[in-house]
Amino acid sequence: TDHLIEWCRTHELECKKLFLDSMQDAQEEGRSKQQLHHGKNQIYVEMAKAIFLHDETEEFRALAQANPGMFASSIHSRLDVLKSKYWKQNMLLGQMGAGCTYEELISSGRTRNIIDMIQKEFPWWANLHGWWRTNPVYNNTWSSANSRQN
Numbered sequence: 570t571d572h573l574i575e576w577c578r579t580h581e582l583e584c585k586k587l588f589l590d591s592m593q594d595a596q597e598e599g600r601s602k603q604q605l606h607h608g609k610n611q612i613y614v615e616m617a618k619a620i621f622l623h624d625e626t627e628e629f630r631a632l633a634q635a636n637p638g639m640f641a642s643s644i645h646s647r648l649d650v651l652k653s654k655y656w657k658q659n660m661l662l663g664q665m666g667a668g669c670t671y672e673e674l675i676s677s678g679r680t681r682n683i684i685d686m687i688q689k690e691f692p693w694w695a696n697l698h699g700w701w702r703t704n705p706v707y708n709n710t711w712s713s714a715n716s717r718q719n
Contacts, residue, residue, distance in 0.1 A: 570647065570651070570693060572619070572620040572623050573616065573620055573644070573647060573648075573651075574693050574696050574697075576616050576619050576620060577696070577700070578696065580615075583612050583615070584700055585700075586612070587609055587612050588700050588701060588704060588706075588707065609645070610638075610641050610645075613640075613641035613642075613644040613645055614637045614638050614640075614641050615637075616644050617633050617637040617638075617640035617641060617643070617644055618633060618634060618637045620633075620640075620644070621633030621634075621637070621640060622634070651693065651697060652701075652707055654691055655691075655694060655697045655698070655701060655707065655708070656707075656708075656709050658687045658690070658691050658694050659708060659709065659710045660710070661683050661686070661687060662674070662680060662683055662684075662687075662710065663710060664710060665679060665680055665683075666680055666683075666710065667710050668702060668703055669702070670698075670699075670702065671684075671695045671698050671699060671702075674698075
């Protein structure tokens with residue numbers, strides 16, 4: 570999981586495409602919305618090459634370089650597991666954290682302790698929250714009603 574998260578951190582454009590870049594995020598960042606022109610599987614293949622390059626088992630390293638497509642479904646499954654765990658942790662925050670950035674959440678007295686507890690149990694939450702916080706596909710506590718629009 571650490572290698573998957575690190576790959577996402579260093580491949581921002583691909584992740585925006587993979588995780589359905591939101592129009593709101595694009596507007597807030599002064600850029601155009603990124604759209605997926607090729608299938609997600611192609612991104613999973615690229616992820617597999619990089620992630621399994623660091624595997625402890627030489628056999629997996631060689632296999633991932635020779636045939637990374639066979640690991641694409643594993644990458645997809647792991648992202649689904651992370652999504653489920655992210656949802657579970659967001660339930661602890663409820664509407665208090667809806668649409669808020671990680672920085673806003675840790676600077677608030679109302680949510681700081683909850684965030685500390687979440688990160689002890691699920692250390693990848695902050696990274697995932699940065700990518701998924703305003704996307705209802707990934708964040709079940711966020712909706713357009715929470716988007717701070719006037």
